Amino acid sequence: MILKSIVIILILNSLCEAYKILLVFPVPGRSHAILGEGYVRHLLNDGHEVTYITPITMKNSHPKLRQIDVSTNFELMPTDILFNIKSIINNELNYKDSKFLLYANSDFANSAINHPNVQRLIQDSSEHFDVVIAEWLYTELYAGFSSVFNCPLIWSSSMEPDSMVLDLIDEALNPAYNPHILSDKLPPFSFFDRVNELWILVDTKIFKWRLRHRENIMFNTAFESSVAKRGRKLPPFNEVRYNGSLVLGNSHIASGAAVHLPYNYVPIGGYHINEIIDPLPTNLQKIMDDAKNGLIYFSMGSMLKSRSIPMEIKRGLLTVFSKLNQSVLWKFEEELPDLPKNVHIVPWAPQLGILAHPNCKLFITHGGLLSILESLHFAVPVIGIPMYGDQHLNINRAVEKGFGKRVDLNSEIATQMDIAIKEILNEPRFVQKLKEYSLIFHDRLNPPGKVLSYWVSHVIRTKGAPHLRSPGMLVPWYQKLYLDLAFLILVTLYISFKVLIKVITVILSFRSGINRIKKKLL
Numbered sequence: 001m002i003l004k005s006i007v008i009i010l011i012l013n014s015l016c017e018a019y020k021i022l023l024v025f026p027v028p029g030r031s032h033a034i035l036g037e038g039y040v041r042h043l044l045n046d047g048h049e050v051t052y053i054t055p056i057t058m059k060n061s062h063p064k065l066r067q068i069d070v071s072t073n074f075e076l077m078p079t080d081i082l083f084n085i086k087s088i089i090n091n092e093l094n095y096k097d098s099k100f101l102l103y104a105n106s107d108f109a110n111s112a113i114n115h116p117n118v119q120r121l122i123q124d125s126s127e128h129f130d131v132v133i134a135e136w137l138y139t140e141l142y143a144g145f146s147s148v149f150n151c152p153l154i155w156s157s158s159m160e161p162d163s164m165v166l167d168l169i170d171e172a173l174n175p176a177y178n179p180h181i182l183s184d185k186l187p188p189f190s191f192f193d194r195v196n197e198l199w200i201l202v203d204t205k206i207f208k209w210r211l212r213h214r215e216n217i218m219f220n221t222a223f224e225s226s227v228a229k230r231g232r233k234l235p236p237f238n239e240v241r242y243n244g245s246l247v248l249g250n251s252h253i254a255s256g257a258a259v260h261l262p263y264n265y266v267p268i269g270g271y272h273i274n275e276i277i278d279p280l281p282t283n284l285q286k287i288m289d290d291a292k293n294g295l296i297y298f299s300m301g302s303m304l305k306s307r308s309i310p311m312e313i314k315r316g317l318l319t320v321f322s323k324l325n326q327s328v329l330w331k332f333e334e335e336l337p338d339l340p341k342n343v344h345i346v347p348w349a350p351q352l353g354i355l356a357h358p359n360c361k362l363f364i365t366h367g368g369l370l371s372i373l374e375s376l377h378f379a380v381p382v383i384g385i386p387m388y389g390d391q392h393l394n395i396n397r398a399v400e401k402g403f404g405k406r407v408d409l410n411s412e413i414a415t416q417m418d419i420a421i422k423e424i425l426n427e428p429r430f431v432q433k434l435k436e437y438s439l440i441f442h443d444r445l446n447p448p449g450k451v452l453s454y455w456v457s458h459v460i461r462t463k464g465a466p467h468l469r470s471p472g473m474l475v476p477w478y479q480k481l482y483l484d485l486a487f488l489i490l491v492t493l494y495i496s497f498k499v500l501i502k503v504i505t506v507i508l509s510f511r512s513g514i515n516r517i518k519k520k521l522l
């Protein structure tokens with residue numbers, strides 16, 4: 001028996017080799033760190049050695065985990081200004097504009113790749129990695145790590161697959177029926193929306209192209225010397241950025257749409273949710289257990305600070321909550337005076353533990369994708385107050401699928417919230433739909449963490465998985481659109497037309513010539 005288990009362990013060990021993996025997740029935001037930590041957890045479980053570049057270091061140490069701290073990156077993110085709810089309500093911040101995100105994120109990335117701790121890592125020519133997994137967020141600068149370590153590159157995308165990320169491994173989605181990630185519209189589109197989607201696709205592409213000099217300089221400055229140290233030459237940024245082997249997407253069909261995906265896009269939405277959920281702190285456990293009529297959990301995530309919500313809106317919401325039979329647990333960073341008996345305020349909330357509790361009946365969220373995936377995982381219906389980024393799209397899809405309601409943040413919010421809460425709690429169709437989509441979310445061949453592990457190893461074992469590469473990557477855009485053919489047809493038509501005109505004038509002038517001669521002769 002013992003011998004048998006030893007043999008089995010030996011076989012398992014030989015099947016899954018331990019690799020050295022570099023995880024690049026420097027985006028200064030809690031939700032991005034949650035995605036990074038998901039990779040750390042699964043890859044350590046598989047026995048790999050993980051080096052993790054992060055602005056939020058993990059407390060639990062592990063002999064095979066090395067963390068590279070880039071927390072000074074937070075200084076670049078003026079959260080109070082960028083995510084100020086008042087400015088969002090007053091439309092002072094244009095979060096629907098990808099151009100702003102493209103510009104700002106290349107700045108964040110530039111500071112991360114030039115961070116002294118990161119430079120120390122890449123300048124050390126004894127360092128070696130089997131694969132680099134980097135978060136893609138509006139910039140491809142992190143691709144340079146794969147050039148330094150001469151190893152394959154895997155992108156991790158935090159959002160539903162959209163044109164910008166698919167363009168890196170295949171091509172953009174057809175804008176006629178695929179909204180861009182910041183869109184507030186779902187297909188079928190009106191004529192105007194369809195044209196607008198096309199315009200945004202083209203406009204974003206042009207803007208990205210205009211950023212190329214700026215990004216080339218950033219790329220070369222950060223990576224040239226460390227590649228030279230290893231006796232190689234840094235390839236051009238424009239080649240490296242399209243050289244990712246795979247995109248692992250934090251997406252799932254249950255929250256997204258059945259879009260056209262290339263072989264090297266693998267959806268692993270839900271991998272960040274640990275099967276073992278930490279027990280709740282005693283005060284929270286008591287609030288949850290005591291909520292006999294059910295509990296509504298309200299959190300606007302970690303970026304938006306509740307204190308930037310205008311006072312009249314806070315008061316209005318509290319009045320609505322005070323009339324409910326349910327308890328309300330509000331993640332909020334400040335004390336509120338005259339708190340109704342059924343409303344509890346916590347500055348920090350262990351979201352998974354709360355959603356997992358059977359008394360949690362409703363989740364009021366900004367609609368970030370992590371929250372939507374968690375609501376599907378734990379089967380809790382949502383009310384979304386979309387604020388920025390992909391939240392509008394996520395919430396609109398939840399509404400379309402029938403397991404969520406949307407409420408907009410404006411002076412009407414309290415009234416709308418009251419209607420939405422009552423509808424979801426009283427009409428069984430929301431919970432019914434949620435159960436259907438939750439089933440879709442869970443009904444998979446393999447859990448997402450396993451899928452993640454498999455594909456990371458597959459890319460390493462197959463030396464960058466060139467067999468998964470879309471043949472479209474070799475074809476220039478004008479050839480894909482057959483613009484060369486269109487040009488040829490236009491030129492041919494033009495020449496034929498010219499020739500025809502020429503022939504007709506010659507014939508006509510020949511005829512009139514003959515006529516003139518005839519007249520003269522007569």
Ligand SMILES: *[C@@H]1O[C@H](CO)[C@@H](O)[C@H](O)[C@H]1NC(C)=O
Nearest residue numbers: 151152235239240243463464
């Ligand atoms: C592209 O990736 C492959 C596989 O990882 C690698 O061999 C090649 O050198 C890379 N090319 C560039 C230009 O980065």
Ligand SMILES: *[C@@H]1O[C@H](CO)[C@@H](O)[C@H](O)[C@H]1NC(C)=O
Nearest residue numbers: 293323324325326422425426
């Ligand atoms: C609250 O509960 C009481 C007693 O169970 C019930 O009569 C009342 O209609 C409920 N109110 C709401 C708003 O659901």
